Amino acid sequence: MSTVEHPATTAERQTGERSTPERKEPTFVFTEKQVSEKSELARRFIETRASLNANVEKANNFLVKRFYNIDHNAYLEGTLPAKTKELMGLVASVCLRCDECIFYHAIQAYRLGTPRAEQEESLNVALVVGGSIVVPHLRRVYELLEELYA
Amino acid sequence: MSTVEHPATTAERQTGERSTPERKEPTFVFTEKQVSEKSELARRFIETRASLNANVEKANNFLVKRFYNIDHNAYLEGTLPAKTKELMGLVASVCLRCDECIFYHAIQAYRLGTPRAEQEESLNVALVVGGSIVVPHLRRVYELLEELYA
Amino acid sequence: MSTVEHPATTAERQTGERSTPERKEPTFVFTEKQVSEKSELARRFIETRASLNANVEKANNFLVKRFYNIDHNAYLEGTLPAKTKELMGLVASVCLRCDECIFYHAIQAYRLGTPRAEQEESLNVALVVGGSIVVPHLRRVYELLEELYA
Amino acid sequence: MSTVEHPATTAERQTGERSTPERKEPTFVFTEKQVSEKSELARRFIETRASLNANVEKANNFLVKRFYNIDHNAYLEGTLPAKTKELMGLVASVCLRCDECIFYHAIQAYRLGTPRAEQEESLNVALVVGGSIVVPHLRRVYELLEELYA
């Protein structure tokens, strides 16, 4: 067994931060309101989501609230930038083929200042992994990108 | 309709590179051989994959070769670093629950110098998106990470 | 090898009913008509489904009819109450992310007198198993529950 | 190890064509325009798809274009008739539960002169493989078949 030392591992050991990366709220370049004013598709998505979420919150279900909290935590600034994690959420959402999830992460990535070319490259990974069955979702998110990056 | 200009869009327009990002082979920190010497799990995966792939290549199927070529292209250095795209492949593979794909991308990310904390944060996104059904795959990739980053 | 006897196994052996539980139609507390009068979302779902099913029936396809028959049998009163099996259908439908299937089973469970808290607990199992990718479906079924249990 | 010779293998060896079947464009019995005139459901699908695809093409993304090209190749006349491969695409689309993909392949199969009975038998395979979770998609494609084969 060789003993090649992974440089990253060394770095982690020095800072001792492997299991406790600091998490903090990301800084958005655009508000949801600005996005809604720019893209009609985004506006409709954001409004429907807010209205349905209000309904879920009213139910005040213990476990749903805990899950939403974890979900929020997973995309904070950490060892990886929030932007990268939103793009990962985008790739996962395309592969699992959920339009709302796709729109959510594409909009979040946009709000964090992600260039369109990075969104497209992320979508390329998703297309290759997921195959032609994801193409209808690709078509819809390209329509959204067209409005966001107009 | 407001006319907020997305800074990234501006940048893209200036360089005109939106649809033609340069693609080039990434620089690996470790060879497959070094990884195989360090991790027994990685070694078995790499050998089985190579042996089965030899078989596919012998068949010399036109469309399979074209697909493999596109697949290779999707993870090259581009607008996004190769490392980020391997981590995206990792997230997608966990969400779609394919152990070989998970091992492949975790090893590629390691070979590109990704710190373990970044692999774990990527896996966290996948866990939250994919739910407890991905946990058995998470357990197996943590075993691989333990060997790789020992 | 120990010989701990599972009490349930003993019970089954005495009655000999393991492979032949009696199946019978469940007793509904509410008719589809009553549900449609209470919830606009349920009404639209029930009407669309009926109209599309009429079309399938007209085709009179041998195998489709056989499949529908098995499907009907799977949710009858048996060893497990019909209500429990409708909630299982609900959990499976959320995990597999099919809105029509989710609405169908949530409405059937309601019609069998299931309390809202039991629907929510079933949805919690589905959320944890299925992850955040099921959240958009959760939001929509909470909207339905809000109307049904108003 | 016996040495039973597979007759098909023999045939392939004689022609030497295993990995290089000729691919050519299929001959359609109906144009998209004729299909659109016959079925309102088909018309709406074809128009929406064309409009969204125009948008994707405008983006001129290298990898997307390569993927579309492979996708086109997979359904050409080859060793198997184009019609058979469109029906395979239909079965896969039902099992993976993508309405647009289902409509696309059902319409392509129709345009190639496939009898309705063959579409239904293909759907039966998909129903048995995929289970009741595919039923809502089955209902919608039966509605399309009703219009196409009126």
Added chain:
Amino acid sequence: MSTVEHPATTAERQTGERSTPERKEPTFVFTEKQVSEKSELARRFIETRASLNANVEKANNFLVKRFYNIDHNAYLEGTLPAKTKELMGLVASVCLRCDECIFYHAIQAYRLGTPRAEQEESLNVALVVGGSIVVPHLRRVYELLEELYA
């Protein structure tokens, strides 16, 4: 709009417990050790899982620990009995086709005193929802049931 009152809703209002059902640890009829002594398949599953989980715990990842905690909570005694929720977990795991998850929930249900007939009826729901693609998993869990309920 009629005002049919759902009896369950009335009950919930009286106790006010809709969103705060008490959760408590379930009472197991059998320990993991007893199960391992009875079934070789269960023993191997339980041991592998424990060993891999030890590895995950060592990583001490904040978000993984939070997720495991929610997961544990979802199956506690609540408005629905723990046994019913384990069977729901079983149905979901069969539909999503994860052998480890299937074994885990079938064993948990057994440990809670679930009769074999109830496990089979749950599996029937999963078979009908999930289709023939779940049959290989069904075969494997029937082998486990054969050992558990011997």
Added chain:
Amino acid sequence: MSTVEHPATTAERQTGERSTPERKEPTFVFTEKQVSEKSELARRFIETRASLNANVEKANNFLVKRFYNIDHNAYLEGTLPAKTKELMGLVASVCLRCDECIFYHAIQAYRLGTPRAEQEESLNVALVVGGSIVVPHLRRVYELLEELYA
């Protein structure tokens, strides 16, 4: 609305056989025994499957038997040849990523005299629809094909 008459529809009307295609058992070119003698991979698959199925049959579950019966019916000679439907089963199994199902249908297709080139073209459709996530399954079925068509 135009009144283009689909030739296939005309044919069906004349024979009146749309919903009642004759179904009959297909004629196999090879027995399971011959396949097992030729391919070690096939032998192990066939033996494991038979042994596990014996176990399921012993349970004598009403609904499982009904489901197996429908499943058998779906692949009989009908309007479409049995061979075509086995290849459809193959495509669906690759897209849904179930190794046992893939092996089952590839072997059935072989036993019905399907040339290797037709198996490969079917796999190409599955690869394009399903994406790189199906590649590990593709590698394994190519290994089987190598043995079967040696």
